[in-house]
Amino acid sequence: MAELVFFTGTMDSGKSTLALQLDHNHAARGRTGVIFTRHDRAGAARVSSRLGLEVAAREVDDATDFWEVVAAERRQGRYVDYVVCDEAQFYSPAQVEQLARLVDEVEIDVFAFGITTDFRTRLFPGSARLLELADRTEVLQVQSLCWCGRRATHNARTVDGVMVVEGEQVVVGDTAADTREVAYEVLCRRHHMRRMTAASARRLAEVGEGMLDLG
Template structure:
């Protein structure tokens, strides 16, 4: 049996690799697309590494709101993503591509490390993340990906504001009211208010158009099924993340 190459055919043949960043607001299908890209790559015989941080499942997985999920490696701000790949190579496993979900949480240095994997090791990187936080400001990871990625694509699945206009911005709602101050990262999902109630410590997110985000107008109470009901218990430090 032939030995497994350290990193796949691209290291041997030096075919160009790319850093691609897919971004959008909440509910636009980032995690679903991440899983689809991973599926399409793997079915062609390529070997990948899936990374995530602060997934809605509260576990080391990439999970989507439509019910798809796969296991992944959980990273944090101290993770050197280059070492994760090199450890796979050292164990005799190929890594032809890396899929990174929740890429907005990456540090600037981690984005640079991903670019290094692309340029020096010919590993394709597909990153998926939110464009802006609840204050309509770029996440640091998102900003660095905009600066360094070979390809930047806004995800084309349209998310609607309650008024019917395209939803572009993520609003944080605490106890039924939109807030503009607080930690950049707090884990919650887009469950309707009818699922969560209006307790002071209950958090959800809602996608709004620019006009209603600026005006702080949440519109009529949502009536659709929610995605995740928070218990109201304080979040542990490692759970602090925006969805």
């Protein structure tokens, strides 16, 4: 029986690596799949992992209709056994429902990968719908670590080196109109609540050492 499976974890937990490995394993058994992504770090129409792996993919945008994409593949004589959906948190709830329909009505396996919450600790709409509809939700066992060594559970956004908890849910960096330096970091809940990133903790430690030297 086909399934809709949602693999989730914080940043740095190996989601894209697992997505590529899963695609490789299924393709090696003669199954035909399609890989989708949105806003990958490597640019449009790419799935990349922090380990250096990278493959071509189909870029999802607001107009993407997964049901129509698969139908078009079939009209061209290409049977689709499964789809891999990376960065699925950026998909719309309607697109997640399209994926569920592919599972239920066409018996296509759907493997979705993504984080659940944003830098504000709020659920992404796509992830929320996946949690509601998935046959299974798998939390990745590779633990990301906060700078303090505890298990990281939250994704933090920094703008020009300062952690922020307000702003647009999705920010695409490196644009001509935006000269800010936007970065992301994983933190434990304690340090996310305190807005204490690795850089701010380092600065605090340096101030403490300076005060000891003055004393």
